[in-house]
Amino acid sequence: MRVLVTGGAGFIGSAVCRQLVSEAGVTVVNVDKLTYAANLASLASIDGSSSYRFEQHDICDQEAVDRLFARWEPTAVIHLAAESHVDRSITGSAKFITTNIIGTYTLMEAARRYHDRLPDERRKQFRFVHVSTDEVYGSLGSFDRFREDTPYRPSSPYSASKAASDHLALAWHKTYGLPVVVSNCSNNYGPFQFPEKLIPLTILNAIEYKPLPLYGDGSNVRDWLYVEDHAAGLIRLLFEGRPGEKYNFGGDSERSNLEVVSQICDVLDRLRPGPAARRSLITFVPDRPGHDARYAIDASKAHRELGWQPTRSFEQGLADTVEWYLASGAWWAGARNSVYDGSRLGLPGTLH
Ligand SMILES: NC(=O)c1ccc[n+]([C@@H]2O[C@H](COP(=O)([O-])OP(=O)(O)OC[C@H]3O[C@@H](n4cnc5c(N)ncnc54)[C@H](O)[C@@H]3O)[C@@H](O)[C@H]2O)c1
Numbered sequence: 001m002r003v004l005v006t007g008g009a010g011f012i013g014s015a016v017c018r019q020l021v022s023e024a025g026v027t028v029v030n031v032d033k034l035t036y037a038a039n040l041a042s043l044a045s046i047d048g049s050s051s052y053r054f055e056q057h058d059i060c061d062q063e064a065v066d067r068l069f070a071r072w073e074p075t076a077v078i079h080l081a082a083e084s085h086v087d088r089s090i091t092g093s094a095k096f097i098t099t100n101i102i103g104t105y106t107l108m109e110a111a112r113r114y115h116d117r118l119p120d121e122r123r124k125q126f127r128f129v130h131v132s133t134d135e136v137y138g139s140l141g142s143f144d145r146f147r148e149d150t151p152y153r154p155s156s157p158y159s160a161s162k163a164a165s166d167h168l169a170l171a172w173h174k175t176y177g178l179p180v181v182v183s184n185c186s187n188n189y190g191p192f193q194f195p196e197k198l199i200p201l202t203i204l205n206a207i208e209y210k211p212l213p214l215y216g217d218g219s220n221v222r223d224w225l226y227v228e229d230h231a232a233g234l235i236r237l238l239f240e241g242r243p244g245e246k247y248n249f250g251g252d253s254e255r256s257n258l259e260v261v262s263q264i265c266d267v268l269d270r271l272r273p274g275p276a277a278r279r280s281l282i283t284f285v286p287d288r289p290g291h292d293a294r295y296a297i298d299a300s301k302a303h304r305e306l307g308w309q310p311t312r313s314f315e316q317g318l319a320d321t322v323e324w325y326l327a328s329g330a331w332w333a334g335a336r337n338s339v340y341d342g343s344r345l346g347l348p349g350t351l352h
Pocket residue numbers: 006007008009010011012013031032033034035036037038039057058059060079080081082083084085099103131132133134162184185186187188189194
């Protein structure tokens with residue numbers, strides 16, 4: 001089996017590549033443009049494997065993508081390449097529209113041409129797993145959870161671009177018979193995440209005793225899933241996912257941002273005690289425009305149909321993640337020093 005993974009130098013994509021090569025015994029071709037968010041060091045554990053290949057390309061480049069299908073003849077695609085940070089989408093949405101919508105379209109068109117030419121047996125096996133987010137569903141009140149049939153109500157340029165790509169993916173199934181499976185997952189956390197997202201940014205700022213900014217009053221709730229559990233779910237989709245279907249993934253771990261940041265402070269105080277309790281560094285800052293109040297996932301379809309379950313509690317996963325960042329300065333120092341220093345992103349009107 002040979003899987004073409006897009007965005008495999010990113011946070012979730014690298015976990016998918018590592019699991020496919022090291023645990024599932026699958027050959028991987030990782031296609032990544034290497035944007036600011038990519039880090040090839042995340043793939044060091046499989047880089048020397050004969051089951052792993054890297055191709056640097058932009059998924060919007062139609063000729064390059066066609067050549068990749070012709071050259072590697074994949075059994076399946078797991079499509080993760082995207083611009084992924086909501087705050088960046090607020091200050092500059094163009095790349096989100098280009099990569100997330102046009103890039104997905106370009107990749108699916110190439111997959112469709114390739115799929116149509118396959119002999120019967122291989123055509124039946126082929127899968128296109130489109131990786132998306134729970135943010136497409138918009139904001140929840142206090143009690144509901146997102147189901148696969150929850151209507152789409154995206155709030156940010158990021159989630160709107162992902163919603164558009166989900167609609168395209170499902171339309172390519174209905175219209176052209178491309179065997180697409182869509183996943184909608186809650187917030188991921190874990191090792192190898194670029195330090196602009198809430199958890200790694202807070203860990204690095206807290207290690208350095210810098211202020212820990214929290215949007216609004218910190219009450220926004222997210223459902224957190226450990227990245228390796230998400231990667232395992234995506235691999236299940238390759239084998240068990242039904243074409244034309246959507247699957248929600250979540251960790252049953254709803255936490256407010258204030259709870260998450262406070263917990264990081266407590267873990268760090270325990271592992272690396274400093275001059276004062278780190279909770280004193282928490283600073284409330286003006287809210288993110290269009291900030292969704294709450295996300296929560298009903299993942300019962302993935303449990304039932306895929307036999308998938310998250311394996312790590314939020315408490316354990318967060319402690320493991322903090323330990324990983326403490327031990328992995330060589331991985332994040334370059335990003336922190338020369339790509340993104342942790343300053344505020346996502347205020348409209350700021351050119352970026
Ligand atoms: N991080 C989360 O919490 C989360 C949750 C649910 C779904 N998702 C989705 O999962 C996917 C991966 O997210 P992530 O957090 O790993 O993102 P990431 O930003 O860490 O990685 C994205 C990767 O895509 C690559 N890329 C970007 N534009 C490209 C292009 N035009 N051509 C080729 N490669 C390109 C980047 O170089 C990078 O390696 C995304 O589609 C995202 O929407 C993320």
